[in-house]
Amino acid sequence: MEQTFDTVLDGHERARRGARAAEAARRLAGEDIAAVALTWVDVSGITRTKTVPIGRLEHAAIWGVGMSPVFDVFLLDDSIVSGRHVGGPVGDLRLHPDLDRLVPLAALPGWAHAPADRYAQDGAAHPLDARALLRRETGRLAAGGWTARTAFEIEWAVSATPDEFTPACHGPAYGMARVSELAGYLRALLVALDRTGVSVEQLHPEYAAGQYEVSVAAEDPVGAADTAVLVRETIRAVTLEHGMHASFSPKVVAGSVGNGAHVHLSLWREDTGDGPANAMAGGPGPYGMTDAGQAFAAGILDRLPALLAIGAPSAASYLRLVPSHWAGAYACWGLENREAALRFVTGAEGERDHAANLEIKCFDGAANPYLALAALLAAGRSGLDAGLALPDPVEVDPAGLPDGERAARGVRPLPVSLAEAVAVFEDDAVLRDALGEAVTDTVAAVRRGEVALFDGATPEEIAATTRWRH
Structure with missing residues (x-):
């Protein structure tokens, strides 16, 4: 299933991702990969990450990894501003690895990398997810x-x-x-x-x-x-x-x-x-x-x-x-x-x-x-x-x-x-x-x-x- 800005993580989609992640985790474990870095880029242009052990990749693909929406208003020195749509300590998003882009990192032995898509807890795409936004613009062009x-x-x-x-x-x-x-x-x-x-x-x-x-x-x-x-x-x-x-x-x-x-x-x-x-x-x-x-x-x-x-x-x-x-x-x-x-x-x-x-x-x-x-x-x-x-x-x-x-x-x-x-x-x-x-x-x-x-x-x-x- 190709992801779009409007992709919603329903039960069928979660199960599909989980099956793919389980297979990928078995393959990567055989290559001595211990962890996967899930990355996103904030509004200041800094690549942020959360990582999961390889044994948790399936869970991350199904349910995501929790992270605060406040990262959207981090400055480059890690100080935090507040916007009308995001800011403060309240709220939670879920990071889901894009398994199509999951690769071992040759420069970091034992590690793999996957760009993450950010979803709300109800499975809807986060409106500030720049990766989803780019998919939407690509779709509009198409x-x-x-x-x-x-x-x-x-x-x-x-x-x-x-x-x-x-x-x-x-x-x-x-x-x-x-x-x-x-x-x-x-x-x-x-x-x-x-x-x-x-x-x-x-x-x-x-x-x-x-x-x-x-x-x-x-x-x-x-x-x-x-x-x-x-x-x-x-x-x-x-x-x-x-x-x-x-x-x-x-x-x-x-x-x-x-x-x-x-x-x-x-x-x-x-x-x-x-x-x-x-x-x-x-x-x-x-x-x-x-x-x-x-x-x-x-x-x-x-x-x-x-x-x-x-x-x-x-x-x-x-x-x-x-x-x-x-x-x-x-x-x-x-x-x-x-x-x-x-x-x-x-x-x-x-x-x-x-x-x-x-x-x-x-x-x-x-x-x-x-x-x-x-x-x-x-x-x-x-x-x-x-x-x-x-x-x-x-x-x-x-x-x-x-x-x-x-x-x-x-x-x-x-x-x-x-x-x-x-x-x-x-x-x-x-x-x-x-x-x-x-x-x-x-x-x-x-x-x-x-x-x-x-x-x-x-x-x-x-x-x-x-x-x-x-």
Whole structure:
């Protein structure tokens, strides 16, 4: 039975899950797995967990594992705010493992991992469960005959010390020297990801000190968000095993380049007999987009200022999101333009029918990947519904354009602070309708809590507080 946002855990569904979990537990026990980590990602973008011994997996699949709904209003420093829909010590939810995504963790011998869906005690989906929300948005897209293929690029910086950031390698940006310095570590990471079932497409040194990036194969949206969590936790475990520390923060060190979590996204017409077709290629629109592909991209571009409250959700995000740093600080698009917030990637001649995609460059590693993709799909769907067209592409660094020319071309700077992004987000009727009042109001409450947390803080203080949290 495929799960949807409206899946209710009735007696039949509980029995089905229990039978599957019992079989999985027997298999995993034979592989010397002792425990399963059930994870979810909170509104602040932090992966939280409860774990069960392998012998309790069947019970967890049937009845769930208790957890408080208050985690939806945790800030990144574990302080708690209160929203209109959640907050305080009262209430309980049930975490249910998704058995389709249950895998042994090669980086943590003896452990397995399963992303969790959150349900109320009556078996109804919790309205703030971001994973269920993403399934709902995927379903809404499918109702129009469309699917999406998505993937996250994961950037991280490796430190030799656990407090202050001390780069664990010293080679130049993108240099082979960085691979040679940490060759054993990087090899162990690739082996662990492969054994965990993650399809890695490439790994390379990045620009900032001690920084690397890994790219993985595109999947359905829920699968892509699950993989993003799995990749990060594998990186974290392998880094610790090698006596080092990984930071996914948008700004590891004030004044340096930060970590992004760029989203790659393509829109596909569902298979009608001749195979699915990529709406980002083979059409009459700019650089080969179809009309639908262009409308989908235009919907995302139009909502980027509001989307930042979800995709760039931390005070540290706005230390990263500055012009001329390849972070995408302007709401514009362009062919292979790494300074545009929305970069269009065609792929090489001959593979464009499946490789063409959009890259959202302004999102970072503090984002909840499920919420980020749900919001992007909703924005793209709004563009499809309205038949939007893209403005002219920007073929240069938008920061280098005269102010008057930027304004005439509709190139807008994105919000420069978390407070500004939250204000735009709260006023966005399209996202509010898609995400629902509970999600919208809780996101806004948590973001305002972080704004207050860092009120008056220096960039150095923001970077230090955020460095090891995500």
